Amino acid sequence: MKKIATLAVLAAAASASYAQSSVTLFGIADATVQVGRGSVDNNVGLGSGGLSTSRIGFRGVEDLGGGLKAGFWLEAGYTLNNGNGQNSNALAFTRRSTVSLMGDSWGEIRLGRDFTAPYNNLYDAFGDNGVGNILETQDLGITYGLQTRTSNAVSYFTPKTLGGFFGQVQYYRNGRDASPAANRDQFGNGYGVRVGYENGPVSVGVAYGETDFNDAGLGAKVDTKNINFGGSYDFGVAKLLVSVGQDKGEALGESAKTRLYTVGTTVPVGAGLIRASWTRASEKDSEVRADKFALGYVHNLSKRTALYTTFAYLKNKDASSLALNGSVTGAGDSSKGLDIGLRHAF
Amino acid sequence: MKKIATLAVLAAAASASYAQSSVTLFGIADATVQVGRGSVDNNVGLGSGGLSTSRIGFRGVEDLGGGLKAGFWLEAGYTLNNGNGQNSNALAFTRRSTVSLMGDSWGEIRLGRDFTAPYNNLYDAFGDNGVGNILETQDLGITYGLQTRTSNAVSYFTPKTLGGFFGQVQYYRNGRDASPAANRDQFGNGYGVRVGYENGPVSVGVAYGETDFNDAGLGAKVDTKNINFGGSYDFGVAKLLVSVGQDKGEALGESAKTRLYTVGTTVPVGAGLIRASWTRASEKDSEVRADKFALGYVHNLSKRTALYTTFAYLKNKDASSLALNGSVTGAGDSSKGLDIGLRHAF
């Protein structure tokens, strides 16, 4: 929800509207100089999406009368530094591809590819982008962590008439058509639920999802269960954001759990925004974990254009060897990363 | 012609025009819940394009004065359920990619990738989309059936000043550049012709085409010959559509023929449209054939947005084992399929 709301503000109406309807061309062009330091290898290069993922999309809403609306949303990611699309280097609408029917009084039915409900519930000071992004728990070694998106989803969203309460249920069947099977983004069958409350300065939510994968290597079905809680409160001088989540994978009578904790803040300063967060990803029943501390500043040249910089320090423990911005670091070692970039929204 | 005409009505002028010219962004977002039943395996899932193939495109016409116009048409297909493009999962203008020079008095020269002339001549109550689509004769096992599109085509279309008579001739040379050779959509060299008459409630046409393929497996050239007749008549309370076609493949002195028959009707009911058809695909000189009975209803919420459902029953005979909506059925067995979907045009 937050991502979409942010996007809606950023996106500019680049096309003429007609009747009660509109089609909007929108996008992000975001390039960042990336510096990464690790105990094994360093890296310097140009990257994409340090503040917002580079993308281009087309979306529209048609007013059908009587409080009924139809809408579509087609969004393709690309990497600005080399112009490649995000889907095997090609452009495709794999960030979002949906068609919706919406009723003012009853909510929205949405069909297609979209964020999973638990991913929608993450509250992160860095919007899960750039060197300061949330440590994805699957990076710690768990095979099936929280997935960002799912194809083949049928979702229901509650209307905005519930006094601030909102909910989403989502069901998807991907297992049968998964191709290529090796693609981590190919889901199995599953569902997700999210409920929350958003009113004035407060936003809180809880989400749960289950997905069954066929793990060819393991020769067995893996049942993954993702749960997370989160919220934000805007004190005016600063906004506080908190997320706590757990990913569990069960197969052949055994299970593994990974947990994610993050506390962040954003502080407006004139035309700028200071951002800071601490994030921990840890395996349950082991000492394997990683802590990331990130500090950044976004200087808005306009509503659409910003210069930004983010510094992050990551501390691994035990077998964890996560590294930042393309650097390589040893198990238990630390890594540092710096982004300096320019983001333009259109 | 019909497809294009339909599209032109559906497509919304999403861009500002300038001078005598215009560039239009257009597309379809169509998602359908697909249910398939067969004697071997069933399937339930989300699909794309049950009413109209999901697509996005850009096209425009420039008035050059003196009855002369220039135009272009770039159209990419995608599958809404997962956001992938239709060309190896990537977006590409492989539905149509043409540039044209048009004269009010002499017609149109069109260069690029487009429908084949015989495909343009199909009259189908379901527009060759969704579970009720025409049984493609090549599905019965003939290697080279009627191809939907060709690249590298030079086409001539007659002007609209012939009192309802129209014609198209088309020549293409793909054999040399075909890559990858395994792609069924890669043509050899060939040509196509279509002539017809369209006036008020009546539309009739006949088309013929020949294409030479190099069949690596066979180690020989295959000469395919496609012919079809068809027409529609709008009685007001209902429209009747009929198509009869034959695909013939000749190689090494032998030949195989497959035939397609379809009779369909569309009946407007208020804001809705009932659609029904019977289609038969059969191999000549054998008992192999399939019959499909399809019944559907389209409920238009606006000119651009529709809810729809289609049910189809397919009966195989002999070695034929065609199945609907991802189900699997045995040779000679039947299959059932159901689409329930939402189509939004922009």
Next chain:
Amino acid sequence: MKKIATLAVLAAAASASYAQSSVTLFGIADATVQVGRGSVDNNVGLGSGGLSTSRIGFRGVEDLGGGLKAGFWLEAGYTLNNGNGQNSNALAFTRRSTVSLMGDSWGEIRLGRDFTAPYNNLYDAFGDNGVGNILETQDLGITYGLQTRTSNAVSYFTPKTLGGFFGQVQYYRNGRDASPAANRDQFGNGYGVRVGYENGPVSVGVAYGETDFNDAGLGAKVDTKNINFGGSYDFGVAKLLVSVGQDKGEALGESAKTRLYTVGTTVPVGAGLIRASWTRASEKDSEVRADKFALGYVHNLSKRTALYTTFAYLKNKDASSLALNGSVTGAGDSSKGLDIGLRHAF
């Protein structure tokens, strides 16, 4: 620079603008009948981009006030004859993908994928397109010639306030991320510089660049050095264009050099433009070389639409076996090529 300036004139503002900003959809649809003759094999077919490379793109500039602007440019190439994108048949913004910050007084910082500085400095009567294009020196057999584009570039362009003098410096680091390594378009690390003078009828420039590649086959680093000089003068009745360049590759203590010479002219005749050029590519310290003579005519039906034809004759010497328009010719033999096409810009 020239390419971009040309494009800016051709591109039509297809989208509504808002505030001080605009987003523009632009493109080229160019199809050409290609005839090629060689001593080994001839070819006839439909091709793309005989006058201007077929492309589609989105670009925009936002006025940030105080002489500051932000801009983006996303441009994808495609082949009109079959609708495929130019990046492994898929659409991707691999022609140009940049985000910029621009100051009226200090110039432009541009990040992303773009032309190399030496490529920007080519002066060619045929704009390096179609059968009359500049013989690329790497075609003669040198492994690492002048590259058209680079990803991961940080470029600085001088402002337009220097009395006609202009300059560009460019730095890129691709070596680390190159994938797939086999892609010739994947650069190593390097830089480029271009300085010149453009005022009224005169334009002159000199450019130099160095790039280091890791040559897996050679098992060594190859250091390439590209230099070129060029200029054009518009006499009114005709424009004269001249380019001279050298590409040098050094590895394991040895080096190879290839040189490019071209002299061309464009002559306006009413609504048309006659174009002619002689181009020579030759290996230093050997007799291997190729000479191309090209003559063409562009008939403008409007500012955006043109019919064109180009004839080219190529003479190989020694081991050179370059051939035109898909024909095949033997070492030392000649080749002939003809384009007859239609270009529409939108």
